[in-house]
Amino acid sequence: MGFTSRKDPKGVLIVEVDGQLIVGNRQEFKQKILDALDGGDRKFLVDFTRTGYIDSSGLGVLVSLSKKIRDEGGELRLAGLNEDLRTLFELTKLDTLFAISDSAADALKVS
Amino acid sequence: MGFTSRKDPKGVLIVEVDGQLIVGNRQEFKQKILDALDGGDRKFLVDFTRTGYIDSSGLGVLVSLSKKIRDEGGELRLAGLNEDLRTLFELTKLDTLFAISDSAADALKVS
Amino acid sequence: MNAASRKPLSAHVAPLAPATRGLEAQLAMHLPSDVAFIEEAVELVARHLEAHFVDRRTIRFNCRVALSEALANAIQYGNGGDRSKQVTVRVLFGKTAIEMEVSDEGNGFNPASLPDPTAPERLESPDGRGIFLIRRLVDEVRFNDRGNAICMILRRA
Amino acid sequence: MNAASRKPLSAHVAPLAPATRGLEAQLAMHLPSDVAFIEEAVELVARHLEAHFVDRRTIRFNCRVALSEALANAIQYGNGGDRSKQVTVRVLFGKTAIEMEVSDEGNGFNPASLPDPTAPERLESPDGRGIFLIRRLVDEVRFNDRGNAICMILRRA
């Protein structure tokens, strides 16, 4: 359970969600990304490879972060969604709002 | 779930208890052995290698069968009890009443 | 809601081993109104659900998300985060369905009045997807009249 | 009963993963008075118990035997095999203990009056080992005053 981040050579901040992204921990996640944005980071990749489930507040935090990052001229990409998580984005039509790559490696190629 | 039996070359009837030996199925088990006793079998080996658990009525049926078989000049041996099952026999002191072997193979050596 | 657009949940759910004669069981749990308990509660219910299903996929995902949403609403809106108020979870493991009920001590709300979160003008809103998701992830959703108890039903195949 | 002669059950029981904050849950189940249901009921409870314990050994064995005994007594003696009468099983998954309660609709009995089945003159008796075994396989046994409900307690390590 938790969030780990590392910087890719091209300067993309990759944040891995280990466990759940839900109402109980989304604030910690949000703060982590906002701090990096404040610190000058502009390219973000959230890796869901090790994520169990996301609730609507987790989706909400992704929506609001994406907007904030775009406003600063940056970009937020998502990767590593399994079939279930992808279904959540499709059901809510959020798949139309985000750049979603199959894997973190794929996402980094296009960055 | 159930009881399978086979005859060893020496004439021992080996009955395997697959699953539980409890109040719900002990009658079937008892009948199987009594029928064999009627049919002339005298040496019996009950193999508990694949047994999950036994309840007190299962223990009771073994006690009464053992007595009946002895009365007919036969013998009932038990084998394949795991640690838990062995504990049941020890707690009830029934380990003093039965010939208990580690495995069916061991039991057949001494028959 | 368009039934055809629903994820065909029941297709993922296989009944238990053939030995099952269909005994019914009910699990009850109370939790304080603190979102920090949601994860454990969801995990616990998921583990109990696994005691009844062979196929764990639906349990792992759909039930977890739906239950997590219902708990978050009960804790935050229903009980207003007042830890002295309780949220009650009841799960009925039936012969043909599983029902998960979450109730709070609040005044309820009118679930019929919620806007569609997939409408273009709401798509970038950070909120308003909870009940919507629940409805898509389980087979049937019922509220009590007051609106402080939600019952989420999953039919067994 | 001599405490030292007891199987040190609690030693086999490990608490759940560290994530557990100790939510309590209760499982309730009703079954018809027919011994044919015992196996499924025991299996179901065992599976639910596994949702709460890491170490499955005690669950697999001690709980199964103890529950099986209590159910057999409730069905056969308590309800006299009358299928219209119900047996109720309640399992409380607590923070420090698990309690399994089995109750029937009968008139009860006096558990203090049971003879010791390990006495030499009783050793070859086919009956009388049920309550004795229950007492040895769980940490504590309590009856209600009427004697138609038995509560079997397992302490968590």
Ligand SMILES: Nc1ncnc2c1ncn2[C@@H]1O[C@H](COP(=O)(O)OP(=O)(O)O)[C@@H](O)[C@H]1O
């Ligand atoms: N248990 C509840 N008690 C009171 N109001 C509730 C409850 N559940 C939901 N609501 C109301 O319904 C609205 C929509 O909830 P939901 O679809 O989960 O989205 P969100 O939680 O993101 O607002 C909430 O904003 C709240 O006003």
Ligand SMILES: Nc1ncnc2c1ncn2[C@@H]1O[C@H](COP(=O)(O)OP(=O)(O)O)[C@@H](O)[C@H]1O
């Ligand atoms: N639920 C019950 N209702 C009434 N009598 C009971 C109940 N449970 C046990 N008894 C009585 O206690 C006796 C001992 O039970 P037990 O130790 O399980 O051994 P057994 O079932 O082999 O007789 C039974 O014979 C019965 O008379």
